[in-house]
Amino acid sequence: MPSMKVVIDEARCKGCALCTLACPKKLIRMSEKLNRQGFLPAVFPEACNQDCTSCALCAQMCPDVAITVQKEEKGGAQ
């Protein structure tokens, strides 16, 4: 499994969906499964990793600071 550029802390997420609004590539979707807090959390699907530019706009927008973003280093090592 490649390491994921966007990691969403499922337990912290309150399902507000503001991150889905922020992503210019619409890579984030909302889960249909409740988290421990009783919210439907945001999900960054593994299949989207390649398309993600690590722009971190999703993380900027998150009121609960539940998103961490990583960028591939030059040279492309994963």
Add this chain to the structure above:
Amino acid sequence: MKTVFSRPASLKDVATHFCPGCQHGLIHRLVADAMDHFGVQQQTIGVASVGCSVFLYEYFDIDVVEAPHGRAPAVATGVKRARPESCVFTYQGDGDLAAIGTSEIIHAANRGENFTALFVNNTTYGMTGGQMAPTTLPGQRSLTSPEGRDVALDGYPMRMAEVIAALDGTAYSVRVAVNSPKNILAAGKAIKKAFEYQLENKGFAFVEVLSSCPTNWGMDALAANERVETEMIPYFNLGTFKERS
């Protein structure tokens, strides 16, 4: 892989009590970013107000003084004068700053007190269940204006960033929003600048941040975020109203 976005060190790694989509959490993050940016976490003293942001001390990894409702600018004045080497900020809602605490904020600004004031305008009293605030928009329904705010009866929403800018003691006054990535980046810059003013002893700096209250507006987070753009920004224009060099 290199980390390009993570939680600022000045923000404790805990869950908040804020409602889903409430932008208090985002504004907390921007304030923590500013403290990290200037490396002032250890010398910063926050002054909390009464409202949904009352738990400042639970969320920021700094020292916090709790002020009575509206009195944060008076408390911050004392803290900063007693410890001028510290970095002091207040964090206040619109019920706190623009209603019960109007006098304190006006006089602190007018005296040119050298601290940073963060003003979260969500057009309502959030904590107590959505009563009308001085910032409630004309026609806006609230618990105490069920037919909508009637300006003939209740007066007009107060544009605090402009009011504060008009005082000679104020060095910096801006209004920003956090409803889009572009506005969030601008808000982050403005908050950093407001801290910079204080750290350079340039005097009173005021940042009004337009914020949402999905719970008391009776909207989901996305609709509340949209309301900031369509209803709040047209009345509360974003901009820099004072920037003393």
